[in-house]
Amino acid sequence: xxxxxxxxxxxxxxxxxxxxxxxxxxxxxxxxxxxxxxxxxxxxxxxxxxxxxxxxxxxxxxxxxxxxxxxxxxxxxxxxxxxxxxxxxxxxxxxxxxxxxxxxxxxxxxxxxxxxx
Amino acid sequence: xxxxxxxxxxxxxxxxxxxxxxxxxxxxxxxxxxxxxxxxxxxxxxxxxxxxxxxxxxxxxxxxxxxxxxxxxxxxxxxxxxxxxxxxxxxxxxxxxxxxxxxxxxxxxxx
Numbered sequence: 001x002x003x004x005x006x007x008x009x010x011x012x013x014x015x016x017x018x019x020x021x022x023x024x025x026x027x028x029x030x031x032x033x034x035x036x037x038x039x040x041x042x043x044x045x046x047x048x049x050x051x052x053x054x055x056x057x058x059x060x061x062x063x064x065x066x067x068x069x070x071x072x073x074x075x076x077x078x079x080x081x082x083x084x085x086x087x088x089x090x091x092x093x094x095x096x097x098x099x100x101x102x103x104x105x106x107x108x109x110x111x112x113x114x115x116x117x
Numbered sequence: 118x119x120x121x122x123x124x125x126x127x128x129x130x131x132x133x134x135x136x137x138x139x140x141x142x143x144x145x146x147x148x149x150x151x152x153x154x155x156x157x158x159x160x161x162x163x164x165x166x167x168x169x170x171x172x173x174x175x176x177x178x179x180x181x182x183x184x185x186x187x188x189x190x191x192x193x194x195x196x197x198x199x200x201x202x203x204x205x206x207x208x209x210x211x212x213x214x215x216x217x218x219x220x221x222x223x224x225x226x227x228x
Contacts, residue, residue: 004159033215042123042205042218043160056215091159104148104167104209106216108159 004109006092012115013082020078021112025094032075033106034067035091036060043091049075050097082116089113120144121206121219129225133195138222140206141188147210149189151180154203154221163191196226 005024013019025032030051035043046065047057051072061067064082069075079086095106122141130136140149148167152160164173166182166189173180177200179192193200203223207216 035218040220040223042121042207042220045215045217048215093159105150105162105165106207107162108152111157111159113157 004092004094004107006090006109006112008112009110010113010115012117014117015082015084017082018078018080019082019114020076021090021092021114022074022076023092023109024074025092026096026107027073029094029096029107030072031095031097031106032069033093033095034075034077035093037089037091037111038087046077079114082114084116087114087116120217121208123204123206123219123222125222126220127223127225129227130196132197132226132228134226135192135194136196136224137190137192138204138224139188139190140208140219142208143187144208145186145210146208147186149182149186149206149208150216151189151191152205152207154205155201160203160205193224196224198226198228200224201226 007022033048034046037043046061047067049069052069064080067077089111091111093106093108124139150165151163154160164180169184169186171182177194181190203221205221207218209216
């Protein structure tokens with residue numbers, strides 16, 4: 001395991017369809033984060049998990065968005081009834097829950113580029 | 118309103134020149150990270166700073182955390198085309214679990 005992986009890398013869908021993305025964090029990391037990034041902007045926080053518990057959700061995360069991390073390992077992000085405004089790069093990151101410097105760093109996957117037509 | 122303000126938004130320089138980008142906030146952070154991101158990829162962590170006044174060097178890159186832990190700078194010496202990318206700062210506090218990002222500085226280094 002050399003890093004965070006995300007699948008798929010690209011997704012094109014029609015408005016109104018549901019999509020699901022998967023993130024596999026670095027194996028010993030118990031914190032997992034989801035971000036959304038649009039062109040020319042920094043990543044915007046969506047939600048994060050500590051093990052299987054979802055500890056915080058951004059107001060950006062409407063009712064159409066749901067994230068899970070059922071066994072504290074991989075996570076899924078589902079968007080229902082997609083809208084054109086959902087088009088963005090969806091990034092996943094993980095970090096260890098440790099004292100000191102290591103616990104303050106997060107490592108990103110390559111992202112999933114979503115295009116809603 | 119962005120919690121972390123990055124400046125400039127865009128910087129275009131010639132190979133061999135120096136550059137500095139800034140990350141400012143009115144909030145105090147327990148740590149601040151700098152990332153570089155290339156098109157179509159996720160951000161790659163460059164450095165984490167945690168102590169006020171801290172200076173870290175990574176080859177031609179020098180990172181400084183402000184004394185009050187509210188701001189940071191990234192200085193690149195003798196920039197190369199491979200330094201081209203979106204430079205992002207992110208920060209967190211001890212009471213947060215999450216990280217907040219700035220909007221980024223797009224750096225273009227031309228040969």
